[in-house]
Amino acid sequence: MQSFLDSVLDDLPEWQSDPSSFVFVLPSKRAGFFLKNRMAQRATSTFLSPHIWSIEDFVAEISGLRYAGTLHLLFRLYEACLDQEGIQQESFADFTKWGPTLLQDFNEADRYLVDTDRLFETLAALNEIRNWTPDGSSTPMMDRQIAFWKNLAPIYSRFRTNLAGEGLAYQGMAYRAAASQLASYAAARGDVRYIFIGFNALNTAEDRIIQQLLEKPGSRIYWDADPHYIDNPVHDAGHFMRKHLRDWPSLRTGLAGIQNHFASPRNIRMVGIPKSVAQAKYCGSLLGELYAEDPEGIENTALVLGDEALLTPVLHALPAEIPAVNITMSYPIRHSPMAQLFDLLLEMRIRKTAEGWRVPQLLVLIAHPYLQSWFRSLDFEPTRGRMYLIRENLYYADSDALEAMGLPVTVRELLLPPPGAPPSDHAKNLEDITRALKPVYQKAGDPLQLEYLFHFNQLFNQLIQLTGAYPFVSDLKSLQLLYRQLLADEKVDFEGQPLSGLQVMGMLESRNLDFDTVIITSVNEGILPSGKSNASFIPFDVKREFGMPTYKEKDAVYTYHFYRLLQRARRVVICYNTEPEVIEGGEPSRFINQLRTDPVLGPQTELAFAVPETGAERPGELRIHKGPELLERLQEMASSGFSPTSLSRFIADPLLFYQRNVLGLDETEELEETVAANTFGTVLHDALEELYRPLEGAFLNRDNLAELRNRSDSAIERAFRKNYLRDGKARGKNLIALQVLRQHLDHFLGSEVTRAEKHRIRILGVEKKFRQELAVPGLQHPVTLKGTVDRIEEVDGQVRIVDYKTGKVTPAELRVSEWESLRTEPDRAKAFQVLCYALLYAGDSGTLPEKAGVVSFKNLGAGYQWFGVRTAPRQTEEQIHADTLTAFREVLHELLLEVFNPAVPFEARPA
Numbered sequence: 074m075q076s077f078l079d080s081v082l083d084d085l086p087e088w089q090s091d092p093s094s095f096v097f098v099l100p101s102k103r104a105g106f107f108l109k110n111r112m113a114q115r116a117t118s119t120f121l122s123p124h125i126w127s128i129e130d131f132v133a134e135i136s137g138l139r140y141a142g143t144l145h146l147l148f149r150l151y152e153a154c155l156d157q158e159g160i161q162q163e164s165f166a167d168f169t170k171w172g173p174t175l176l177q178d179f180n181e182a183d184r185y186l187v188d189t190d191r192l193f194e195t196l197a198a199l200n201e202i203r204n205w206t207p208d209g210s211s212t213p214m215m216d217r218q219i220a221f222w223k224n225l226a227p228i229y230s231r232f233r234t235n236l237a238g239e240g241l242a243y244q245g246m247a248y249r250a251a252a253s254q255l256a257s258y259a260a261a262r263g264d265v266r267y268i269f270i271g272f273n274a275l276n277t278a279e280d281r282i283i284q285q286l287l288e289k290p291g292s293r294i295y296w297d298a299d300p301h302y303i304d305n306p307v308h309d310a311g312h313f314m315r316k317h318l319r320d321w322p323s324l325r326t327g328l329a330g331i332q333n334h335f336a337s338p339r340n341i342r343m344v345g346i347p348k349s350v351a352q353a354k355y356c357g358s359l360l361g362e363l364y365a366e367d368p369e370g371i372e373n374t375a376l377v378l379g380d381e382a383l384l385t386p387v388l389h390a391l392p393a394e395i396p397a398v399n400i401t402m403s404y405p406i407r408h409s410p411m412a413q414l415f416d417l418l419l420e421m422r423i424r425k426t427a428e429g430w431r432v433p434q435l436l437v438l439i440a441h442p443y444l445q446s447w448f449r450s451l452d453f454e455p456t457r458g459r460m461y462l463i464r465e466n467l468y469y470a471d472s473d474a475l476e477a478m479g480l481p482v483t484v485r486e487l488l489l490p491p492p493g494a495p496p497s498d499h500a501k502n503l504e505d506i507t508r509a510l511k512p513v514y515q516k517a518g519d520p521l522q523l524e525y526l527f528h529f530n531q532l533f534n535q536l537i538q539l540t541g542a543y544p545f546v547s548d549l550k551s552l553q554l555l556y557r558q559l560l561a562d563e564k565v566d567f568e569g570q571p572l573s574g575l576q577v578m579g580m581l582e583s584r585n586l587d588f589d590t591v592i593i594t595s596v597n598e599g600i601l602p603s604g605k606s607n608a609s610f611i612p613f614d615v616k617r618e619f620g621m622p623t624y625k626e627k628d629a630v631y632t633y634h635f636y637r638l639l640q641r642a643r644r645v646v647i648c649y650n651t652e653p654e655v656i657e658g659g660e661p662s663r664f665i666n667q668l669r670t671d672p673v674l675g676p677q678t679e680l681a682f683a684v685p686e687t688g689a690e691r692p693g694e695l696r697i698h699k700g701p702e703l704l705e706r707l708q709e710m711a712s713s714g715f716s717p718t719s720l721s722r723f724i725a726d727p728l729l730f731y732q733r734n735v736l737g738l739d740e741t742e743e744l745e746e747t748v749a750a751n752t753f754g755t756v757l758h759d760a761l762e763e764l765y766r767p768l769e770g771a772f773l774n775r776d777n778l779a780e781l782r783n784r785s786d787s788a789i790e791r792a793f794r795k796n797y798l799r800d801g802k803a804r805g806k807n808l809i810a811l812q813v814l815r816q817h818l819d820h821f822l823g824s825e826v827t828r829a830e831k832h833r834i835r836i837l838g839v840e841k842k843f844r845q846e847l848a849v850p851g852l853q854h855p856v857t858l859k860g861t862v863d864r865i866e867e868v869d870g871q872v873r874i875v876d877y878k879t880g881k882v883t884p885a886e887l888r889v890s891e892w893e894s895l896r897t898e899p900d901r902a903k904a905f906q907v908l909c910y911a912l913l914y915a916g917d918s919g920t921l922p923e924k925a926g927v928v929s930f931k932n933l934g935a936g937y938q939w940f941g942v943r944t945a946p947r948q949t950e951e952q953i954h955a956d957t958l959t960a961f962r963e964v965l966h967e968l969l970l971e972v973f974n975p976a977v978p979f980e981a982r983p984a
Contacts, residue, residue, distance in 0.1 A: 076587040076641070077297045078104075078111050081270055084295070088268075089116060092123040094291075097268045102127045103401055103578075104271060104585035128272075128279060129244065135251035135258045135282070138242035144558050146236075146243050147172050148543060153232040155545075160224050161217045165543075166551040169558070174608045176243065179229060181609075183245030184276040186252060187619045190226060195615060197222040248278035255285055266291035271585035273298070273637075274313045274630045277620065287323060296328045297585060299640050301335035301673060302633075303328070309632040334640040341639070341678040343596075343665050345651040350386045352594050352648045355683050357390030359646060360575065363590065364395050371395060375576045375588040377638065379595030382408045387577065387594075397574025401582045403564035411525045412560055414441050415503060419553040422492040422499065429471035430489060432462050438488065439480075443522070446513045451481045496552040497540040504533035524565055532559050580634050587641040596649045596662045602631035635664050651682065660881070697731050697979040706735060707973055714844060714859030715969075717909035723972060725899035731979035754879040756814055757930060758840075758863065759792035760785070761877060765839045765864065773829040773836065782822045789814050817879075817930045824933060837872065838865035843913035849966045856969050862910045871923035874910045875937065878903065882929035882938060890943040895964050896971075899982075903927055907940050908961045911953055921958070924951055 075083075082088065088095050089112075099105045105125040112122065126134065133140060141149075151168050154160065182189050200222045204215040211219075236242055242250065251258075267286040272294070275283065286292055302310035303318075318324050346352045356376060364371050378384060384404050391398060406412055421434045438444070439455040448455055458478035467474060475485055487509060490502055507530040514522040536555060540546045546555060576588070580601065595601065609616075616623050639645055647668075649661045668674050697703070723730040764781045771777065793811055828834065844859045864875040886903045889895060895905045907925040915921050926939035941949035942957065971977055 076111075077271065077295075077585060078108050078587075079115075081108075081268075081295045082111060082115060085268065085293075088112070088123065089120060092120055094264065095123040095266050095268060096131075097123060097125045097270060098128055098131050099125070099270045100128055100272060100584045101582065102130070103582050107586055108270070132244075132251045132278070132282070133242075133247050135254060136242065136247040137240075137254070138237070138247045138250060139240055140247065141236065141239075141241040141243060143173075143176075143562055144539070144555065145241070146176055147558065148539075149235055150176055150228075150232050151545070153228050153235065156231060157224050157228050160221050164547070164551070165545045166548060166554055169551070169554040171610075173558075174610060177608070178610055179232070180243050180245035181611075181621050182619075183243075183249040184278055185619070185621050186249060186277040186281070187621060189229060192611075192615075192619055193222070193225045193229070195618075196225065196611065199612065199615070245278075248276065252278040252281050255282055259286060259289065264290070266293075268292065269294040271295065271297045273633045274626065275317075276622075284321060284323070293329075296331060297637060297640075298328065298331055298633075299335050299636070300331060300333050302636055303331070309629040310636040311633075312626070312629040313633065335673055337643075339639075339643050339645060339677055341645045341647065341668060341674065343647045343649070343668070343678060343680050345661070345680075345682045346648055347650070347652040349380065349383055349595065349650055352650065353383055353386035353390045355648060356387060356592055356594060357392055359592065360395060361392035364392065370590065371575050372573060373588050374590040375578060375583065375586070375592070375638075377583055377591060377593045378402070378577070378579055379593060379597075379601040381405060381579055383594055384408070384577070391575075395575055399574050399576050401576060401578040403566050405561070406525060406528050406563050406565055407557075407560045409525055410441070411443055411522070411529060414438075414443055415506075415529065415556070416553070416560075417441070418488060418503065418506075419499070419549065419556060421489070423549045423553060425492050426469065428469035429474065430469065432467050432470050435470055436462060443510070446517060447510060448484070450513065451483055453479060453481050453484060492549060495540075496546055496549060497537060499549060499552055500533055500536035500540055504530060504537065507533065528563055528565060532556070532563055535559055580631070580638070583638050584634065589642060590644045590646075591638055591642040592646045592648070593635075593638070594648045596647050596664060597653060598660050598662055601635060601662050601664065602628045632664070695728060695980065697728065699973075699975045699978065703735070704973070704975060708854055710735070711854060711856040711973075714857035717858075717860050717906040720909070720965075720968060720972075721899075721902040721905055724896060724902065724905065724968070726981055727979045728981045735979075753810065753814070755796050756789065756792040757817065757879050758877060759795065760788040760814075760818060761863070762840050763788045763792070765836055768836045769839055771836060773825060773834040775826055775829065778822060778826045778829060781825075782819060785818045785822060786815055789818055817933070820933050821928065821930065824936065828937075832868050833870075835867040836864070837867055838862065841865055843910075843917050845913050845916040847962075847965070847969070849969050851966075851970050852973060858909060858913060858965075860910055860913050862914065865914065865922075868923075872914070872918075872920065873937075873939075874907060874914055874922045874925035876903075876907050876910060876925075876927045878927045878929045879931065880929070881931035882927050882935075883932065884935060884938050887926060887938055887940045888943055888949060889941075892960050892964050895961070896968050904940050908958075909965075911940075912958055912961060912965070915958060921953055921955065923953065925953060926951075 085095075097105070097108060099108060105127055109122055109125055129140075147169065150172055151165055154168065155162060181187075182192060197219070201219055204211065204219060233246055236246065267289060269283050269287070269292075272279075272283070273296075283294065287294060296314065298311065298314050302308040303314045305311060306315070314328065318328065344355065346355050360371070360374070360376070363374065376387065378387065381402060381404070384400070384402070385408065388400075417434060417438060421430060421438065424431055424434070436459060439448070439458050445455065458480060461478040462470065462474070465474070470478070472485075475489070487502070487506055490499070494502075507526050511523070511526055514526060536552065536559065539555060540552065546552060576586075578586075580593075593601075611619075611621065613623055615621075647665065649665060651661075653660075668678050669680070699707070719730065719734045722733065764784060768777060768781075789811065793814065841862045842859070843862065844857055846855045846857050849856055862874055863877045866873050866875060882903055886900060887907070889901060889904055895901050895908070907927060911922050911925040924939045926937055928937055929935060932938075939951040940953070941951040944950050
């Protein structure tokens with residue numbers, strides 16, 4: 074494989090004879106570093122390196138300005154707002170809620186050379202229209218909003234003027250300045266040849282700069298792309314290349330040097346892996362196999378992290394036999410447990426009340442892994458303190474409780490000082506904590522934690538200086554916001570051999586680089602691509618009008634990076650999380666489906682699922698044999714009743730069934746700080762029961778469903794408070810979870826209206842409990858099946874059984890071709906459960922339900938999904954007949970015989 078950078082140097086043999094006449098500009102510093110290395114390896118004699126710039130540094134060079142840090146920019150923007158007459162002044166803490174968004178909008182407007190006067194006039198006019206009322210009245214809030222938008226232009230102007238006076242700029246300001254000063258800059262540099270390498274998406278300023286410099290004799294631009302996506306008018310990866318071909322006069326004859334790399338064969342393996350840490354372990358195992366097969370091949374292998382937070386688990390998972398690893402990405406210390414510790418300390422001080430410290434936070438604090446060695450050195454036993462707080466059932470801990478739990482005075486004074494002190498004192502206190510922890514990690518010989526401590530010590534020193542320099546940082550909340558902003562920019566750089574060994578990097582660091590083997594992690598929606606999370610005050614349509622990028626363009630950027638990385642690779646492994654968190658959503662990325670359906674690449678892909686070995690004893694090695702006492706316990710359970718859920722658990726994992734259902738060992742319950750998946754489901758079920766219970770026996774219609782929609786928010790909130798919130802209001806991720814629940818329920822009720830207009834639907838039962846005694850041939854005792862049906866309805870005179878599912882369910886999970894699959898395949902758990910409910914209903918009522926199925930609140934677009942038996946390749950019978958329940962009853966009997974079979978131990982099923 075010839076790399077892209079090598080192909081560029083092949084086309085420019087004269088760079089070596091006269092390097093001083095060249096200026097190379099690339100998208101990133103990393104790409105420039107690799108280019109310089111390729112030059113050194115190809116050189117036949119000693120030479121002075123030509124100028125090699127990243128585009129960002131090149132723009133700063135042209136503009137003559139230096140980039141300011143984010144926090145400095147926010148302070149200067151806040152001061153510009155304070156100096157502006159006619160707008161209401163806010164605290165710095167309130168400003169930081171929207172100031173970064175305004176700064177980003179200024180940045181985008183300048184990068185795209187927008188006429189800001191016209192933009193601000195448009196935004197002000199839109200805001201006036203939005204706040205218009207027929208009688209011309211307004212509220213104080215409306216007046217403040219209108220005044221702010223009318224004063225945006227002078228705020229923008231003052232902000233830029235103040236920065237320019239310091240010789241500083243934000244990125245967009247430097248780009249606008251460079252575009253306006255380009256002619257004089259180029260003229261002063263004579264016959265320099267500018268070589269632009271590997272660009273794709275260009276903002277307006279970059280577009281103008283590059284096109285003007287390409288007019289200089291000998292200047293060129295090299296594109297790294299493939300006809301596979303350029304020639305496809307709907308492929309996002311080629312979006313910007315096609316735009317350049319349309320707009321640039323110099324490209325009327327096409328893009329030079331483009332080769333059809335995707336025509337070459339390659340192997341693309343897509344691997345679904347549960348949870349992020351398991352992805353890291355899988356990658357470590359895979360890299361070990363690759364190194365064993367071809368030790369030299371590891372030099373041309375890249376591990377690309379879609380989510381930078383995965384770096385730490387990846388480093389722990391890398392096999393020791395790989396001799397060299399180069400981490401080209403810096404590690405943001407905001408992902409370290411130490412960052413969480415200091416944020417927790419600030420949050421505890423902010424939320425402390427007259428009653429004391431919140432015990433849920435205190436429990437997290439004393440269990441924090443970074444404090445355990447320090448606690449031991451002070452003879453404090455956190456477990457004893459934890460047991461005291463739980464035993465006393467406290468929700469707040471005052472000074473007496475802190476003393477009673479054995480917390481040493483040193484710990485109390487350092488970690489839990491009085492919150493009423495000024496912010497500068499708290500910043501100094503946090504710095505003191507880093508000093509107290511330093512000897513602990515020096516003794517342990519832990520260089521990484523010492524490096525973290527060094528960075529946090531520097532960060533808190535900055536906080537001390539800032540709180541002294543800016544009096545408007547006047548409270549703990551402002552201090553926390555400053556801490557988080559500084560933390561966002563703080564990174565740890567790793568030392569290593571930058572051009573040898575396995576390369577570990579982020580997606581952006583991979584630009585212009587090529588590898589034979591590429592492993593990509595976290596290829597899920599919301600990560601790759603990042604989705605619509607683009608905070609901005611500028612509406613979508615206004616952005617389109619002014620030529621500014623929207624989420625569509627940003628998606629196209631990610632798509633290009635993804636496909637470009639695959640272009641020259643011969644072996645590709647794409648990992649995605651099969652079990653994302655509740656709020657993330659995070660289905661497998663659209664890139665995976667695009668590759669699988671691609672006419673050229675699709676046949677070269679394969680889909681697999683994996684659970685990496687952890688090195689610990691496998692649960693499957695544990696066997697529980699059924700002696701007389703255990704069989705007696707199972708008979709007790711047969712009398713009290715098995716639920717469909719418990720039997721589904723047995724199908725998936727008999728050992729887990731033994732632990733949870735036979736022994737009654739539930740998962741350890743913790744005080745939830747963010748809503749968990751099981752709580753999420755309980756809240757939705759409780760709200761639906763509250764709403765539909767009064768309608769038992771009634772037909773659904775537009776009016777009573779409209780009433781349900783009116784009451785749905787309050788029902789969700791009551792259920793949320795009952796199952797999760799213990800005090801106060803939902804905040805942060807919990808507020809998002811509450812909004813997600815509201816949205817799910819509202820969408821469902823909206824679909825119910827459409828359904829009720831097409832059918833006569835009567836609610837027969839809500840959360841209806843059933844019990845049925847089964848005589849199982851081969852067992853000497855009856856077995857009780859019990860269950861609670863979420864909803865029984867009558868649709869056009871036919872009874873249907875409905876089970877609510879808060880996770881994602883697809884129709885395939887409710888289809889069976891072979892009845893035996895219900896007993897042997899955990900993926901058929903949903904089908905197994907709804908058939909249990911159908912059997913219970915039929916036994917109780919003496920009549921067959923017409924259908925049984927689920928409503929999946931993460932797949933509402935699929936509507937009501939019904940159990941079905943595949944009768945032919947494309948034919949499914951959804952109606953439940955007597956034969957259906959007869960066949961299912963046989964499967965159920967076989968399953969129960971296995972449960973009670975003394976010769977079959979409880980053990981984990983093989984993966």
